[in-house]
Amino acid sequence: MEATTEKSSYYNNLEQMTVAEILQSINTEDKSVPLAVEKALPQIEALATAIAERMKKGGRLFYIGAGTSGRLGVVDASECPPTFGVPLDLVVGIIAGGDGAIRKAVEFAEDDAEQAWKDLSAYNINDKDVLVGIAASGKTPYVIGGLKNANEHNILTGCIVCNSGGPVAAIAQYPVEVVTGPEFLTGSTRMKAGTAQKLVLNMLTTSAMIQLGHVKGNRMVDMQLSNNKLIDRGTQMVMAETGLPETEAATLLKQHGSVRKAVESFNKI
Template sequence: MSFVKISEQPSLYENLEKKSVREILEDINQEDQKVALAVQKCIPQIDKLVSQIVPRMQEGGRIFYMGAGTSGRLGVLDASEIPPTFGMPPTYVIGLIAGGDIALRNPVENAEDDEKRGWEELQEHGINEKDTVIGIAASGTTPYVIGALREARKHGILTGSISSNPDSPMAAEADVAIEMIVGPEYVSGSSRMKSGTGQKMILNMITTSVMIKMGRVKGNKMVNMQLSNKKLVDRGTNMIVEELGLPYEEAKELLITHGSVKKATDFYKQNH
């Protein structure tokens, strides 16, 4: 199958090594400004995917992100930020990267070329029809991801994809294909740049909107965040002060006793 790999096309800029630092920075920023607009065009597809994920997660379903290299790392990053931000167990959003966790820091040779491994990993996690599998690949050609999406779909599991090329083999395997066309990279083919930035934005959009719809945010606040450091305890205490009108120390004690803003405020309201 031949299709145009926009993500691999030559940079719009020449002779990068001859430019000043300031010129390089301004050029990169110029390119980065295209990313949010490319993501904006994907909102209908992101909406379509999220709207199908929410009812599945309400029944105990999970999101699996799958990718290799930068794409895999970004999936693992987004998944790892869900427990501290929203107080969800780490089993709800799971990031899988070709080559396993060692690939987070080191390139793992040929890991992304194994078309069977992705589905095997999903089976190791007991994948079922309530789950969602989202493939992430700038090129849209990563065999590890394509094989997993194909098998997931055969088993009636919701599949999504995020790529930087139109009509890719990966998109063909997804129920909902998100195609974020950011154009050629500043350094030709370096998809850690605009493609990676856009992927991060879309992953933030998916999980944040899902978690809001799952009731993990109140008003505009992270009422279920983990109290893993002093800054977060202070933030949580101030939320309780604002909502219940209590003195700071009393609010802090209430928060620490109950472990989250939501549990603390719910307990106080039921008992006063």
């Protein structure tokens, strides 16, 4: 059965469109993505809950994928330490073909069904951890192989796919199927499918980090203060929590190195 992400675009003669027509058409298609994600919310909730439960017990979250899917997993994983102040190895993104494939496609890397488990084994993945396979097509051999091996080692598995009824979803214990349909540019799953995957990844890690206690109210109290923008944001958070004027809040933040520690020290006074 042909994957819906591979079906012909609803639009034709793209090269004859004006720029305005191209942009309007892409935008029209993009509007359908959040609705597709909404339909998958029960599946997303089940996976997000399972991830948080494992992470509360000291487990890690791993992503595997190829091409755009792999890059999105790497991006989401790499953003967790600065956003939530967690260790670099708490959320790990692995792309078929290795880190070099983040910038340059590695031929046939996604077709190797054995390599994912080798890549995961380098991190000593174990039954405390969670593995999420990301595959727009729902049939990437690299992802299928990784999930299959993880299941055999009693590791909790989930997936994010953009077609229904594929082998990746069949193997994953917690499948998330966000059916985004044909792309504006036929088969270009970096578009709607990639957007959908990014939205789901945002949901998984943000909900997990909230449950792990890295958010207070609606603020990233454990974020890394790695540039002036974030220091200013942190200062504003301290001001809001303590009522201190800006200069004193900034000094307190500098002394303690995090919003959480600065506020806690103030509350002990």
